[in-house]
Amino acid sequence: MQQVEKDTFILAIESSCDETAAAVVRNGREILSNVIASQIDLHTLYGGVVPEIASRKHIEKINQVIDQAVRQAGMTLQDVDAVAVTYGPGLVGALLVGVSAAKALAFALGKPLVGVHHIEGHICANYLQYPDLEPPFMSLVVSGGHSHLVIVRDYGEYEVIGRTRDDAAGEAFDKVARAIGLGYPGGPKIDQLVAREGNPDAIPFPRASVGGSVYDFSFSGLKSAVLNYLNECKMKGVEVNRADVAASFQKAVTDVLVAHGVRGAKDYGFHKLALAGGVASNTALRRAMKEACEKEDIDFYYPAPILCTDNAAMIGSAGYYEFQKGVRSGWDLNAVPNLKLGER
Numbered sequence: 001m002q003q004v005e006k007d008t009f010i011l012a013i014e015s016s017c018d019e020t021a022a023a024v025v026r027n028g029r030e031i032l033s034n035v036i037a038s039q040i041d042l043h044t045l046y047g048g049v050v051p052e053i054a055s056r057k058h059i060e061k062i063n064q065v066i067d068q069a070v071r072q073a074g075m076t077l078q079d080v081d082a083v084a085v086t087y088g089p090g091l092v093g094a095l096l097v098g099v100s101a102a103k104a105l106a107f108a109l110g111k112p113l114v115g116v117h118h119i120e121g122h123i124c125a126n127y128l129q130y131p132d133l134e135p136p137f138m139s140l141v142v143s144g145g146h147s148h149l150v151i152v153r154d155y156g157e158y159e160v161i162g163r164t165r166d167d168a169a170g171e172a173f174d175k176v177a178r179a180i181g182l183g184y185p186g187g188p189k190i191d192q193l194v195a196r197e198g199n200p201d202a203i204p205f206p207r208a209s210v211g212g213s214v215y216d217f218s219f220s221g222l223k224s225a226v227l228n229y230l231n232e233c234k235m236k237g238v239e240v241n242r243a244d245v246a247a248s249f250q251k252a253v254t255d256v257l258v259a260h261g262v263r264g265a266k267d268y269g270f271h272k273l274a275l276a277g278g279v280a281s282n283t284a285l286r287r288a289m290k291e292a293c294e295k296e297d298i299d300f301y302y303p304a305p306i307l308c309t310d311n312a313a314m315i316g317s318a319g320y321y322e323f324q325k326g327v328r329s330g331w332d333l334n335a336v337p338n339l340k341l342g343e344r
Contacts, residue, residue, distance in 0.1 A: 012316030015098030016090025020061040024073035025316030033072035034313040055093035084319025087115040088339030095335035115329040122276040125307040125314035140261040143277035144170035155321035162215025172219040198247025274301040281308040
């Protein structure tokens with residue numbers, strides 16, 4: 001890892017979905033504070049994230065979490081070297097709150113502004129967990145809106161070799177959880193139910209592949225298979241074992257994710273594979289990926305659960321490396337809800 005002569009402190013802001021977060025990170029690797037105001041309890045009432053409500057809650061919380069993050073780090077706003085903020089992808093209204101706050105702060109303080117890609121932040125969460133991890137490596141990013149297989153060539157240099165063609169893995173988790181009556185958020189609830197009592201081999205749900213693109217993902221067919229199974233049971237008057245449905249679905253998703261991740265690492269000659277994104281906290285996925293990597297002599301990395309879900313510390317890490325490369329955003333920085341990894 002590169003040596004730094006002077007410590008660099010990044011104040012980071014994240015508001016891409018339903019977490020209002022701020023953090024202070026030192027040299028891209030050390031978390032001095034990581035404050036998260038979650039809206040999960042509120043959106044659970046509606047069965048999913050309501051964008052307008054999320055935006056209003058971000059406005060209410062943004063100044064509070066920034067102030068708390070700076071105080072917990074034992075610093076003042078003037079002590080930070082730059083302000084980093086997620087500017088895409090995500091919900092446009094939610095992103096705008098964070099971007100506006102970051103621009104106002106950077107302008108008032110006379111500090112550089114660094115726009116950060118949300119997915120880059122998820123990948124960089126591994127740098128916070130593993131101080132010795134350095135590029136190049138393969139990363140599997142699995143979240144509510146994204147399923148990406150990414151070559152991390154260097155800090156801030158990425159090549160996406162696989163992506164979802166329809167539903168992302170996390171999105172499929174939420175939809176299946178809703179269908180079997182677990183509610184929102186689906187991923188953690190399915191994980192908990194399966195851990196208690198589910199049989200992953202009870203129902204032979206399909207493992208989809210995408211013709212002509214071996215690294216791409218498709219989970220809409222699996223989601224439909226689960227819904228068809230539930231409808232068939234209802235029509236026949238057969239009692240549904242929710243835990244078995246959840247476990248069988250989860251295993252189908254996990255099998256595909258593990259197979260693609262390991263294959264990508266082997267095909268491209270990488271001996272390091274890093275998991276990232278909200279679904280990276282799934283215990284079955286972690287366990288299966290660890291076993292597969294051990295068989296193939298691949299070093300496996302995965303962040304702590306708090307660093308898998310949306311947080312500002314990961315944005316601080318990504319922002320640090322962009323800052324070191326000389327990346328500076330102008331006062332015209334705007335929210336880009338469909339921002340692709342590698343674009344700027």
